[in-house]
Amino acid sequence: MRHSITTAARRTQIVRAAIDTIAELGYDKASYARITERAGLSSPRLISYHFTNKDDLIRQILVDIYTTAAQMLTERIEREDTAAGRLLAYLEANVEFLREYPREVVVLTAIGPHLRDDTGKPYTSASAQEPDVQALEALLREGQRASEFRDFDTRSMSIMIRGAITAAVQRLHHEHGLDLDTYQQELVTTFALATRATHDAPPAE
Known part of the structure; x- marks a missing residue:
């Protein structure tokens, strides 16, 4: 032991x-x-x-970072009882991860171009994000079935959500910077308005 x-x-x-x-x-x-x-x-x-080698070390780095991110997202999402609440928690938690783990985000960005799949082909951002996109699709469909969300194409919306988060990652260390608090607020507001089932005001934060 x-x-x-x-x-x-x-x-x-x-x-x-x-x-x-x-x-x-x-x-x-x-x-x-x-x-x-x-x-x-x-x-x-x-x-x-x-x-065994550097690739083995890199795999463990990815496991550790993704596990940390998954735990943060899961803890936040599981507190919510509605699909709308879970969507907003997902958005907030993603930005909070960028804020709390900036070095890990830098490392993921640095490692990305060097990753290869089982056939030796490089991973693309689209392929890496696909599991997350599919999970978002399931969440959005759940909200539509519960009449929490309006009728929209869930795949398109999921891709846009992931795109907005990726944009924050790309700007995080840009020379012009990014105010994560403001970005988080606007991100939540944007997708609350984009998905809501009625024209009522989105829930207050």
């Missing part, structure tokens, strides 16, 4: 150091030597002991 705990702690230490290194230096310059230095390890061989 002690060995398992120690191994898990060391893997976490390496993953954290790799995230910090990639965020600061970029994917290509994040060598084992740099990660070793960042983690305070005595030798790069300690990384090789815990991870």
Whole structure:
């Protein structure tokens, strides 16, 4: 048991150091030597002991970041009793992740162009977002069945929602910056108005 705990702690230490290194230096310059230095390890061989190669380490980084994001979204969404509430919670939580985990967002952006599928083809943003788009479609259809949302094409709306979140990611570290608080407010308002079933005012935040 002690060995398992120690191994898990060391893997976490390496993953954290790799995230910090990639965020600061970029994917290509994040060598084992740099990660070793960042983690305070005595030798790069300690990384090789815990991870087969850099691809294996990158996969674990992705697992850790996506797990953190999923937990944040799930916790927020599950508090809501309506589809409309869950949609707004989804939008808010996505922006909150950008605010609370900016280095992880930088790392995801840096890693993205280097990812390959099982056939060796590069992942595209569309293919990476497809599971999320489909989950949004299901949520929107649920809201339509409950008469919470108006009649609209759920796939088109889901793609637009994901596009709005992706736009925030792209602007997060842009030279002109992005006020995430304002963006979150406008994002929620925009899609509350776009999906609501009536012409009544959207629910107050």
